[in-house]
Amino acid sequence: MEVYQVPEMTRCRLFAASLRGNAQQWFSKLGPASIRTWRQLEDLFVRQFQSTLHCSPPVATLANIKQREGEPLAEYFRRFNAEVPKVRGASEETIKNFLITGLKEGSKF
Incomplete structure (x- = not known):
């Protein structure tokens, strides 16, 4: 206007x-x-x-999502993917990196 x-x-x-x-x-x-x-x-x-107004959490909050002890991959992916739409400005590459970083060591991914 x-x-x-x-x-x-x-x-x-x-x-x-x-x-x-x-x-x-x-x-x-x-x-x-x-x-x-x-x-x-x-x-x-x-x-x-x-x-x-709702403020979107920073992209770095995805780094706090970790696979829990004994948690199946499907459940971890579900939890992680539920949080992705809440953050803004995350590139696909960044999201993938946080997803992989949150996996338990020795995970069968």
Whole structure:
């Protein structure tokens, strides 16, 4: 919207029309004509919802997943693969390295 120099009030209206769920409920509770600028709407929205943002754990957390004593490979792979989507920015090579590093010594992989 900045690039196309969309007027502030148009931004506010477009933003409001795009809201769903909790955000739409929050917006509907704002008083009539209570938003005067785009910046004001932006600040109110961020203050309302910033605590609900979820931060992805760092890629290095995959290094903490180790095959447990007596744990079958299938179970270890299941646990490891359940954590992979939670991290962001991990290359396939990095994921493979952490997977292999977490195997018990002497594993039949």
